[in-house]
Amino acid sequence: MAVHLQSSLFDQEAEVSTRPLSGLRRTELGHGAWIDVLPQWLVGADALCEALIRDVDWRAEQRIMYERVVAVPRLLAFFGRRAPLPHPALDAARTELSGHYAAELGEPFTTAGLCFYRDGRDGVAWHGDTIGRGSTEDTMVAIVSLGAPRHLTLRPRRPGPAPVRTPLGHGDLIVMGGSCQRTWEHAVPKTARAVGPRVSVQFRPDGVR
Ligand SMILES: O=C(O)CCC(=O)C(=O)O
Ligand SMILES: [Fe+2]
Numbered sequence: 001m002a003v004h005l006q007s008s009l010f011d012q013e014a015e016v017s018t019r020p021l022s023g024l025r026r027t028e029l030g031h032g033a034w035i036d037v038l039p040q041w042l043v044g045a046d047a048l049c050e051a052l053i054r055d056v057d058w059r060a061e062q063r064i065m066y067e068r069v070v071a072v073p074r075l076l077a078f079f080g081r082r083a084p085l086p087h088p089a090l091d092a093a094r095t096e097l098s099g100h101y102a103a104e105l106g107e108p109f110t111t112a113g114l115c116f117y118r119d120g121r122d123g124v125a126w127h128g129d130t131i132g133r134g135s136t137e138d139t140m141v142a143i144v145s146l147g148a149p150r151h152l153t154l155r156p157r158r159p160g161p162a163p164v165r166t167p168l169g170h171g172d173l174i175v176m177g178g179s180c181q182r183t184w185e186h187a188v189p190k191t192a193r194a195v196g197p198r199v200s201v202q203f204r205p206d207g208v209r
Pocket of ligand 1 (some may be wrong): 026100115124129143145152186188200201202
């Protein structure tokens with residue numbers, strides 16, 4: 001799916017729609033972790049992707065690696081529970097996800113983390129979302145992927161289950177659940193392939209980072 005970066009002549013916001021979440025398919029990963037996947041959950045999301053790339057106040061972050069300050073290879077933005085989201089389609093998506101998972105999750109998705117992978121040189125290394133409660137409790141992280149297709153890879157922290165490599169295409173939804181953040185790690189590997197920009201939107205409950 002080609003994502004064109006020139007600003008659109010018409011406001012296409014109204015064109016974003018969702019397919020029923022009843023189409024989600026669950027895969028048990030082992031060690032109490034699972035993923036739910038629904039390809040092409042968001043329909044007509046080209047303009048949404050363009051708008052996020054254009055409008056979000058993207059931040060470059062740095063971290064220390066081997067005693068040197070290096071740039072984190074992706075741009076980031078974070079919207080806490082009271083922060084207005086940068087596009088109404090994200091409010092709608094979060095509300096729908098909260099409704100669908102209400103009984104199983106027991107709380108709503110409240111925050112939105114956004115990542116902008118400018119090309120194949122951007123990625124995120126192996127990690128679990130364990131800054132908050134995900135280090136001790138079962139929880140969920142729901143990811144909507146926009147723009148260029150990339151892979152999300154998952155591997156168990158303890159040996160046993162086989163690693164998993166899931167393609168994430170434009171409009172796809174993946175939800176990591178159960179113990180996934182503390183018993184598994186995930187990554188978006190860099191790629192030497194020529195890939196265009198990708199935006200990832202992660203919805204999490206309060207206290208999960
Ligand atoms: O790019 C993605 O979809 C994954 C991002 C991620 O794992 C994170 O920001 O914690
Ligand atoms: Fe993550």
